[in-house]
Amino acid sequence: SLVSNVALEHANTPQNTEDDTLDLNGLINVVATVTATDGDGDVIAKDSTTSEPLSLTFSDTNPDLDITAGVSVGALEVVEASGGTGDSVTVVAPTYDASAVDGVEKVETTYKLALVDPQETDSGLVTTDGNHPITLELSADGQTIYGYYDGTNVAFTVSLAGNTVSLVSNVALEHAN
Secondary structure (H helix, E strand, O other): OOOOOOOOOOOOOHHHOOOOEEEOOOOOOOEEEEEEEOOOOOEEEEEEEOOOOOOOEEEOOOOEEEEEEOOEOOOOOOOOOOOOOOEEEEOEOOEEEEEOOOOOOOOOOOOOOOOOOOOOOEEEEEEOOOOOEEEEEEOOOOOEEEEEEOOOEEEEEEEEEOOEEEEEEOOOEOOOO
16 A cells, blocks of 8 residues: 655646656565475575565645636726826636645735737727827736837836726827717
């Protein structure tokens, strides 16, 4: 029998690329001792060892996480060119069920912004003054999306701070009147 009474430490590399097995392979043999006794009490004993050591493996049971309702965010609306008086909305956290054989120690939810298609940065919007196309750029930390026009000018920002998403418009945008 192989019984594990405690959790064993193993490498926990990101993205589930870890080797979830720990083993004692090649370390333990089974030895059989055969003892024979004849009629006048003479005893002989000989050992026989397994030709291959035992294969003993401890398989790790990863935690299980089921997201039952996805993250959601309400709509944001600002008056164009309103500057610092943008609009904000609170992110509604996803709901989930987390479990593990050895107990769930910690569950953490973090947020970041992402472009739906990182290869598509054309926003489809243009500025009223000059009809400059606006391109989208995601900050390296995933906390801000900038709407750039005419080089490095910022038409608007969508930012994330904790669980709050904000939209600020710095210039008027072209639209059908």
